[in-house]
Amino acid sequence: MRVVISIGGSVLAPDLDADRVAGHAAAVERLLDEGCEVGAVVGGGGTARDYIGTARQLGANEVQLDQIGIDVTRINARLLIAALDDRAAPSPAHEYEEAGEALRRGDVPVMGGVMPGQTTDAVAAALAEYVDADLLVYATSVDGVFSADPDSDPDAEQYGRLTGTELVDLVAPMSRGAGASAPVDLLAAKLIERSKMRTIVLDGTDPERIASAVLDGDHSGTDVVPDGCESAWP
Ligand SMILES: Nc1ncnc2c1ncn2[C@@H]1O[C@H](COP(=O)(O)OP(=O)(O)O)[C@@H](O)[C@H]1O
Numbered sequence: 001m002r003v004v005i006s007i008g009g010s011v012l013a014p015d016l017d018a019d020r021v022a023g024h025a026a027a028v029e030r031l032l033d034e035g036c037e038v039g040a041v042v043g044g045g046g047t048a049r050d051y052i053g054t055a056r057q058l059g060a061n062e063v064q065l066d067q068i069g070i071d072v073t074r075i076n077a078r079l080l081i082a083a084l085d086d087r088a089a090p091s092p093a094h095e096y097e098e099a100g101e102a103l104r105r106g107d108v109p110v111m112g113g114v115m116p117g118q119t120t121d122a123v124a125a126a127l128a129e130y131v132d133a134d135l136l137v138y139a140t141s142v143d144g145v146f147s148a149d150p151d152s153d154p155d156a157e158q159y160g161r162l163t164g165t166e167l168v169d170l171v172a173p174m175s176r177g178a179g180a181s182a183p184v185d186l187l188a189a190k191l192i193e194r195s196k197m198r199t200i201v202l203d204g205t206d207p208e209r210i211a212s213a214v215l216d217g218d219h220s221g222t223d224v225v226p227d228g229c230e231s232a233w234p
């Protein structure tokens with residue numbers, strides 16, 4: 001199975017903890033050992049938001065803020081590359097073709113951001129489409145997609161399953177500024193919808209959950225399925 005895993009910065013690096021990053025690398029290595037081909041995309045998390053907030057106070061515009069965010073995602077990508085050692089391509093891929101070539105060589109391509117106006121959610125969706133992945137997994141800090149932000153609304157209800165079109169409709173009204181929070185960004189949702197990519201959004205704070213979702217289809221998050229399909233797991 002070919003899988004793209006998007007690891008949110010809030011999951012990989014809420015602080016700098018080598019054991020946490022090593023745990024995520026171990027989950028990726030387990031997938032490789034089970035015969036999966038894996039591409040990884042890493043987010044910027046709180047560090048990116050802190051830098052973006054400071055630069056915004058200094059008068060930076062949205063593109064400049066996004067570029068700062070991209071730099072932080074690439075630093076986090078380098079942490080995962082360090083933990084994966086010789087199983088990963090040696091530097092974060094800046095383009096999908098570069099990532100695809102690494103995958104073909106048998107390396108794990110690790111990407112951060114690529115261009116302003118989006119988040120690493122969209123990078124992961126585009127990489128998954130580009131490499132014809134069988135499965136896309138978003139490992140984030142909440143267990144799936146909810147009817148409202150579960151961190152601030154106690155009445156938020158989780159969706160067990162959504163179609164790509166339903167996901168697009170849900171995230172379309174959400175904020176688009178640099179550092180904004182949403183389960184996945186709108187461009188990612190549109191790419192998932194058009195590619196009919198089987199997708200899982202789950203709580204990835206325990207990296208073993210990511211491996212179980214990929215290997216067994218066992219998770220408690222949200223399945224995003226093409227119209228007419230029952231399950232997100234191939
Ligand atoms: N409807 C929603 N469903 C799920 N999460 C949501 C929703 N609306 C906002 N969020 C927020 O999105 C956050 C996930 O995005 P983000 O902070 O960028 O995490 P990551 O670092 O994993 O990309 C969650 O912490 C959650 O508070």
Ligand SMILES: O=c1ccn([C@@H]2O[C@H](COP(=O)(O)OP(=O)(O)O)[C@@H](O)[C@H]2O)c(=O)[nH]1
Pocket residue numbers: 007008009010042043044045046048065066067068069070073112113114115116117118119120121123177178179180
């Ligand atoms: O291709 C990209 C990826 C990221 N970003 C910027 O970098 C920030 C941090 O990335 P992301 O939101 O994906 O990190 P996460 O929320 O997963 O920690 C985003 O808010 C954007 O401002 C961007 O402009 N283009």
